[in-house]
Amino acid sequence: MRLSVDHVTRYRFDRPVRGAVQSHRLMPSECHSQRVLDWQVEVTGGIRGGRFRDGAGDRIQGWTIPGPLAEIVVTVQGTVETVDLAGVLRGHRETVVPDAYLRDTPLTAASVALADLAAAAQGGDMLSLAHALSGAVTAAIAYVPGATEAQTTAAEALAKGEGVCQDQAHALIACARLRAIPARYVSGYLFAGSTSPPQQAAHAWAELHVAGLGWVGFDPANACCPDARYIRIGSGFDAQDAAFIRGVARGAAAAEGGESLEVAVAVHAAEQ
Amino acid sequence: MGYFDEMNGGANGGGSNARPPYARLGDWLQSMPAELRSLKQAEAEALFRRIGITFAVYGEGGDPDRLIPFDMFPRVFSGAEWARLERGIKQRARALNAFLVDVYGRGEIVRAGRIPARLVYQNEAYEKAVAGFVPPKGVYSHIVGIDIVRTGPDEFFVLEDNCRTPSGVSYMLESREMMMRMFPSLFRENRIQPVDIYPDKLRRTLTSVAPQKCNGAPTVVILTPGHFNSAYYEHSFLADLMGVELVEGQDLFVDGEFVYMRTTEGPKRVDVIYRRIDDAFLDPLCFRPDSMLGVPGLMDVYRSGGVTICSAPGAGVADDKAVYTYVPEMVRFYLGEEPILQNVPTWQCGKPDDLGHVLANLAELVVKEVHGSGGYGMLVGPKSTAEQIEAFRAKISANPANYIAQPTLSLSTVPTFVEEGVAPRHVDLRPYCLVGETIELVPGGLTRVALREGSLVVNSSQGGGVKDTWVLAE
Known part of the structure; x- marks a missing residue:
């Protein structure tokens, strides 16, 4: 499938800031399920900083944006050719060992309810257990936009029984780790058809490390494994660690003034 | 329990003839009447106060500008004793750095089954963010502070490694400065190797790892x-x-x-x-x-x-107290050598067998938190009450993997000025090994002394003081 992405992130500051520094994880992963045809990231007035590939295989690019600034616009535009590998991550070079992803973070910390959910899942082998865990999360946390916030933990989302893809991914990661399966958060894009609302095109799911297969993606939000509709960008322990953009604004005004954020993402199936 | 006294050799300061490195200090002591001694001690305190070398003690709520007590009686190593220590320290610093490069790279030591994966990759100090990155010259820990205790003429044990940012080197430099000012004659009579080259060597080490x-x-x-x-x-x-x-x-x-x-x-x-x-x-x-x-x-x-960051982010994975157990294994694995300095035998409460042994022998053991430092959160069995031991038993049982235990070592003593005159007090040693393009060790270090009679805890936060540490030229 040929997917094109338009992703615009707009930061607005009520009072101009002296400048900003950002770290971007915005380049598609290099793996067998996807091939980049073209891809550009632009930052209005930005200066490119250090660029490297991290131990998890993600392309990281630093940026500094000199001020004074009232607005920062980050534009991502590109086209990727994808194939369906049933969620299995192949041909992806990385140094971090799977065992490193057995560690909790505040967003994915266990709770009694998460432990119960994890313990109830049945599976003859690791792969079927992984499917069962993903299914359990889909059943336990309903997709309700606006029910949770960026800082909501897996435990809180489960207690509420509602959340978005971020919460479902966090809950699956927590459950997998409780069953001693290394698990991580994946940020990316999803082509959900031409009728879906635009904010849904930025997506998140989880990868579980299944012995013999390697990393396998599970998307509890859509009760499936990533296929040709998915573009993988990067991974981390949780949403914060795998974020597209991490940044801070500089200067006294940054501490006092308000800031607003607007994100628009559109993924189209391009004409062949 | 008998203790090795570094001056007199015998247990509990019982020997009569001073061991050679301390030979001239006997005369020095004889020639110093009590009045002169208290005068000098007051002078030392005034000097320390004036230059502002103070130590804030966490959690004690007292004077934040409290002086760290300085004891004028030096601690002395012969050139030969030091030569062996130096080889052992450098060997350890090389192995620790090789380990860090390895676990952020291919992880050969884990693959070879020489250290459990959990201890490395689930360690809080393991930084996924630097996996795959090799810092300049392959150095993660540029200043390795290795805490060493002595139990006999030739018996030295490593108590712990500090690979992140070991502190205390200013005390090494200030103590020397102080002694040279107050007792210049001692430095004419003894051939004491200089330590004031440390800042220069540190600067050269840091510039040698430029990005x-x-x-x-x-x-x-x-x-x-x-x-x-x-x-x-x-x-x-x-x-x-x-x-x-x-x-x-x-x-x-x-x-x-x-x-x-x-x-x-x-x-x-x-x-x-x-x-x-x-x-x-x-x-x-x-x-x-x-x-x-x-x-x-x-x-x-x-x-x-x-840019280069020293120590490199992630260096802490080499120095927690559970990983410590495996440092001798690192020396064998990476360097193909036998460790020159021995570890203190250590039980890991996270292992069921070890836990049983520890809980059955709490009264004889020293128990520490895996990530603890500064002498906080530890139990010294022989010095604790039954209630303290029971309270600690409950803490260990609640979270065994958080604790390690070691035998209570008979730390060596060095004569120390106390109220009643001169008496043996227990000491340890922290030398600072510099790792850059080359690996260097200034002849000396920080000697910490437990000023309370019988105390084995030398941390400054727990009433410890410092001494000047001499290494004699052969």
Whole structure:
């Protein structure tokens, strides 16, 4: 499938800031399920900083944006050719060992309810257990936009029984780790058809490390494994660690003034 | 229990003839009447107070500018004793750095089954963010502080390794300065190797690990959390002696591919940062997003070769107390050598068999938290009451993997000035090994002394003091 992405992130500051520094994880992963045809990231007035590939295989690019600034616009535009590998991550070079992803973070910390959910899942082998865990999360946390916030933990989302893809991914990661399966958060894009609302095109799911297969993606939000509709960008322990953009604004005004954020993402199936 | 006294050789200071390295100190002691001694002690205190070398003690609520007690009776090593220690320390520092490069790379030692994967990769100090990155010259820990205790003429044990930012080197330098001022004759009578070359060697070590993108003479800075930090004195002291800037996070900023410091003449590029702040606070874009101490974007510059951070982020995975057990194995695995310095036998409460042994013998053991430091959160069995032991038993049982236990060692003693005159007090040693392009050790270190009679806890936060440490030229 040929997917094109338009992703615009707009930061607005009520009072101009002296400048900003950002770290971007915005380049598609290099793996067998996807091939980049073209891809550009632009930052209005930005200066490119250090660029490297991290131990998890993600392309990281630093940026500094000199001020004074009232607005920062980050534009991502590109086209990727994808194939369906049933969620299995192949041909992806990385140094971090799977065992490193057995560690909790505040967003994915266990709770009694998460432990119960994890313990109830049945599976003859690791792969079927992984499917069962993903299914359990889909059943336990309903997709309700606006029910949770960026800082909501897996435990809180489960207690509420509602959340978005971020919460479902966090809950699956927590459950997998409780069953001693290394698990991580994946940020990316999803082509959900031409009728879906635009904010849904930025997506998140989880990868579980299944012995013999390697990393396998599970998307509890859509009760499936990533296929040709998915573009993988990067991974981390949780949403914060795998974020597209991490940044801070500089200067006294940054501490006092308000800031607003607007994100628009559109993924189209391009004409062949 | 008998103790080895470093001056008299015998147990409990029982020997009559001084061991050779201490031979001349007997006469010195004889020639110093009690009045002169108290005069000198007062002088030392006044000097320390004036230069401002004080130590804030965490959690005691007392005087934040409390002086760390200085004892005038030096601790002495012969050249031969030191030569062996030096070989052992350098060997250990090499192995620890090889381990760090390995576990952030291919992890051969884990694959070979020589250390459990859990201890490495699920360690809180393991930084996924630097996996696959090899710092300049392959060095993660540029200043390795190795805590050593002695139990006999030839028996030395490593108590713990400090690979992140070992503190206390300012006391080594100040104690020497103090002794030379107060007792110049001692330095004529004894051939004492100098330690004042340390700042110069430290600066050379730091410049030797300048990043890939640095061309020209590297600019080095010390990054401190600020004046409220208990080691702030040391940060400013070292900056002065090395002739480099002391900066806080807000003095540095990232622009493009590099880090700069604000100066009166405008921004100046910084190549090497000797940081005295923890990994978690280095960069809010990579670690804790709420950190105000660090430099936003620093880790992107670091990982793309624009700046060197010393010690390298992630170095802490080599020095926790559970990983410590495996350091002799690291020496064999990476260097193909037998360890020159021995570990203290250690039980890991996370292992069921070890836990049983520990719980059955608490009254004889020293128990420590895996990530603890500064002598906090530890139990010294033989010095504790039954209630204290029971309270600790409950803590261990609740979270066994958080504790390790060691036998209570008979730490050597060195004569020390006390109220009643001179009496043996227990000591340890922290030498500072510098690792850059070369590996170097200044002949000396920080000798900490437990001033309370019978006490085995030398931490300054627990009533310990310091002594000048001499290494004699052969």
